[in-house]
Amino acid sequence: MKILIAGGGIGGLGAALALAQRGHTVRVFERTTEFREIGAGIQLGPNVFKMFDRLGVRAEMLALAAMPRALVMRCAIHGHEITRVPLGEGFEARFGQPYAVIHRGDMHGVLLRACAAHPGVALTTGRAARDYSRIGDQVALYFEDGSSERGDLLIGADGLWSRIRTAMLGAEKPVVSGHIAYRAVLPMEAVPQGIPRDEVVLHAGPRLHLVHYPLRRGELMNLVAVFHSAEYSEGWDEAGDPALLQRHFARTRPEVRAMLEKIETWKYWVLCDREPKRGWQDGRAVLLGDAAHPMLQYLAQGANMALEDALCLTDMLAALPVEAALPAYEAARVLRTGRVQSMARLYGDIYHAADVRAELRDAMLTGRPAEAAWEGMAWLYDGPDWQAP
Numbered sequence: 001m002k003i004l005i006a007g008g009g010i011g012g013l014g015a016a017l018a019l020a021q022r023g024h025t026v027r028v029f030e031r032t033t034e035f036r037e038i039g040a041g042i043q044l045g046p047n048v049f050k051m052f053d054r055l056g057v058r059a060e061m062l063a064l065a066a067m068p069r070a071l072v073m074r075c076a077i078h079g080h081e082i083t084r085v086p087l088g089e090g091f092e093a094r095f096g097q098p099y100a101v102i103h104r105g106d107m108h109g110v111l112l113r114a115c116a117a118h119p120g121v122a123l124t125t126g127r128a129a130r131d132y133s134r135i136g137d138q139v140a141l142y143f144e145d146g147s148s149e150r151g152d153l154l155i156g157a158d159g160l161w162s163r164i165r166t167a168m169l170g171a172e173k174p175v176v177s178g179h180i181a182y183r184a185v186l187p188m189e190a191v192p193q194g195i196p197r198d199e200v201v202l203h204a205g206p207r208l209h210l211v212h213y214p215l216r217r218g219e220l221m222n223l224v225a226v227f228h229s230a231e232y233s234e235g236w237d238e239a240g241d242p243a244l245l246q247r248h249f250a251r252t253r254p255e256v257r258a259m260l261e262k263i264e265t266w267k268y269w270v271l272c273d274r275e276p277k278r279g280w281q282d283g284r285a286v287l288l289g290d291a292a293h294p295m296l297q298y299l300a301q302g303a304n305m306a307l308e309d310a311l312c313l314t315d316m317l318a319a320l321p322v323e324a325a326l327p328a329y330e331a332a333r334v335l336r337t338g339r340v341q342s343m344a345r346l347y348g349d350i351y352h353a354a355d356v357r358a359e360l361r362d363a364m365l366t367g368r369p370a371e372a373a374w375e376g377m378a379w380l381y382d383g384p385d386w387q388a389p
Contacts, residue, residue: 001025001152001322004141006129006164008035010104011289011306012157013111017055018314020120027149028121029141031128031158037108039269040185041215041222043200043300044107046097046381051307060110065100066214068200073351073365075358076205076252083365085373094374095381101200101222103215107303129158131167132285139284153322154285155313157306160272162291168282174272177296179348180232181271182225182240184263188214191221192258203256204361206354208248210256224297225249225260228352232270240266271296273345276338281326288313293337298347301340301380308384309333319388332386340380 001024005012008030016026044065052058071085085091087099115121128144132154139154156164160174188197195201200213207228215222227248242264249260273294280287289306312332316325353361374381 001317002150003027003153003155004139004149004151005029005155005157006141007031007156007158007162007289007291008112008123008125009037009157009159009289009306010108010111010303011291011310012155013108013115014051014055014307015155015157015288015310015313016115016121017057017111017118018310019317020115020118021055022314022318024120024317026121027151028115028123029127029129029143029149030123030125031144033126035108035112035123035125037104039104040183040220041213041224042102042104042107042303043213044100044102045301045304045377046092046095046099047383048304048307049097049100050384051304051311054311055111055114055307057110057114060114061102061107062098062100064106064110064216065102066198066217067098067100068198068213070199071099072196072199072201074201074203075362076203076209076249076256079253079255080362081366082204082362083368083373086370090370091374094371095378097381101213101215103220103222104303106216129156129163132164134283134285137284152284153317155288156285156291157288159290160294162287164285165287165291168285168287169277169279172274174274174294177271177273177345177348178228178230179226179271179296180229181269181297182245182266183269184223184266185215186221186223186259186262188219188221190262192255192262194255195221195259197221202351203252204351204353204358205249205252206358207352208252209351210249210252210259212259223259223263225266226271226352232268238268240268242266273341276334276341278330278334280330280334284322284326286313286326286329292333293341295337295341296344296348298351299340299344299380301344305337305340309337312384312386315386315388328389336384
């Protein structure tokens with residue numbers, strides 16, 4: 001088939017590569033003037049390594065990733081350790097795959113190079129999708145510049161503000177969480193003494209948290225500071241205000257504030273998601289990744305879910321005619337992604353708990369055995385588990 005993909009992010013490129021490897025001809029249309037990813041760090045759970053294996057990019061991803069030895073939650077106000085989840089040999093033995101962290105640009109670059117090297121993938125920039133229509137057994141994709149393309153299938157992988165989703169389901173704004181994320185990276189040599197350099201550490205406080213972890217095999221430290229605020233209603237990759245951030249974190253521990261004070265330039269995002277919803281497919285058009293199921297960052301699974309989508313859709317198209325494959329893909333994915341969307345909101349509440357709720361969180365998590373922590377995530381990391389007909 002000739003397959004059109006709107007959106008050249010991680011999900012769109014993953015789908016392009018998977019489909020081309022099955023013999024399809026794929027054209028990817030990116031609205032910006034270059035293929036690139038905005039942001040810094042991505043956490044890679046065991047579930048996404050299964051997708052890397054399928055795509056043949058595992059070695060390239062690992063060469064660019066850092067391998068943290070633990071996930072750690074600490075109290076941002078008092079400094080005590082709340083819980084620690086080891087990520088070493090025991091974790092990998094339990095799930096059959098590792099846990100890693102990677103720069104978003106590096107992950108995107110691996111997929112971009114693989115697509116560029118595949119003769120079945122054509123990559124086009126500066127083509128912003130606007131709408132689509134069914135024309136017989138084909139689909140037409142219309143662009144903002146007035147041009148159009150025809151294919152046998154259209155995949156909308158154009159993100160949170162997807163134009164393909166709007167054309168399919170109607171205009172409905174994402175849910176604004178009221179959570180603001182400030183992001184930055186710091187050279188590792190500039191990280192204050194006493195800060196772990198080989199762990200994913202989350203400092204949890206009332207209505208805020210700071211998470212930091214290494215990138216590029218320890219060359220950089222990724223920082224994401226999140227706080228609740230009604231001062232922003234929208235914003236994506238905008239310049240942040242360090243003074244505002246420091247005011248929100250004024251009550252946190254000295255080591256937390258020391259990390260924040262090291263950064264002069266921040267980018268902020270207003271965190272948004274949507275309610276889980278069916279209806280990702282319409283004739284010969286289908287949604288994938290954030291276009292289908294945008295989620296908050298608190299389970300670190302957005303990109304991972306998009307790659308699961310890509311492989312699931314590829315499998316369904318290999319087993320069924322298009323008209324049956326698209327509903328089968330949605331049916332296989334909607335409950336899993338809906339659970340991740342819902343659990344991400346819950347984890348945000350847990351991280352940002354205050355007063356008695358924070359005490360309850362600490363009492364439930366402190367001293368928890370590693371095995372109990374691992375089994376608590378088994379529903380996510382043991383997956384995905386779709387079966388193609």
